[in-house]
Amino acid sequence: MQIEINNVSFSYGKKEKLALDNVSFNISKGDFLCIVGKTGSGKSTLIQMLNGLLFPDKGYIKVDDYIITSDKKLKKELLKKESKEIKKINKRMTGLKKKVGLVFQFPEYQVFSETILKDVMFGPTNFKMKKEEALEISKKALSMVGLNESFYEKSPFEISGGEKRRVGIAGILASDPEILVLDEPTAGLDANGKKEIMEIVKKLNEEGKTIIVVTHDMDLVLNYASRVIVFNDSKLVEETTPLELFNKNDLSEYSLEVPSLIKLATLLKEGGFNIDIDKNLSISSLAKQVKDNIK
Secondary structure (H helix, E strand, O other), X not given: OOEEEEEEEEOOOOOOOOOEEEEEEEEOOOOEXXXXXXXXXXXXXXXXXXXXXXXXXXXXXXXOOEEEOOOHHHHHHHOOOOOHHHHHHHHHOHHHHHHEEEEOOOHHHHOOOOOHHHHHHHHHHHOOOOHHHHHHHHXXXXXXOOOOHHHOOOOHHHOOHHHHXXXXXXXXXXXXXXXXXXXXXXXXXXHHHHHHHHHHHHHHHHOOOEEEEEOOOHHHHHHHOOEEEEEEOOEEEEEEOHHHHHOOOOOHHHOOOOOHHHHHHHHHHHOOOXXXXXXXXXXXXXXXXXXXXXX
């Protein structure tokens, strides 16, 4: 497993309720995982632990060779039989932030340089990359998110919301993380903007990057995720596939909406069409089923 989450609990203060309560699950290399659940259920807390912004109070997270925990005794025990090199990287943990790229909700708010190219270069430069190499990899990252050289010298404050989102993602990609974690990547975007961003993320997954997305957008979950983790009241309550989740009778307890495509398929089925919602449902597959019913 690329990521192991083992009995993780966390609270923001001694008198505060648990933000995460004994959470355990694994993530394999190349997964496209969506984490869903109502606001305050622990989703964003968890993903901030994946690159060491927060540390579990109890339990631990293992990302490849990195151990993330605030329990020094536990960490020492887990590293007891490891090599000197692994013990060394676990002392500093600096490589973890390069391995796991975290794109916050509204990453455009983190844009601060006077030009787009300089802003994207900040990450690789911060990781001690030579200026020439940082320049080339930043240009490549901008190309990956669909921004050509005409954007290099533009101010990041003078472009559209969707373009700012791309710049924010490019800034993370320039550090070439193996794991890309996105918190509400489509928030505030129109339908075209959402599709453009998610097609970029999908392509990165197809190229081998592990993708972890926190979202309230159930259409996104249906269209892109291979696995879904559901949080409720600080606990992991479901580990499933999108179709298995959305075929449940009642999602209201988790404050989840049924995706638009499944709503349409259900209405067609109730209207007398022979529709199989258990298939690999997409707009094209649903259209084919409707066409087959009309023949």
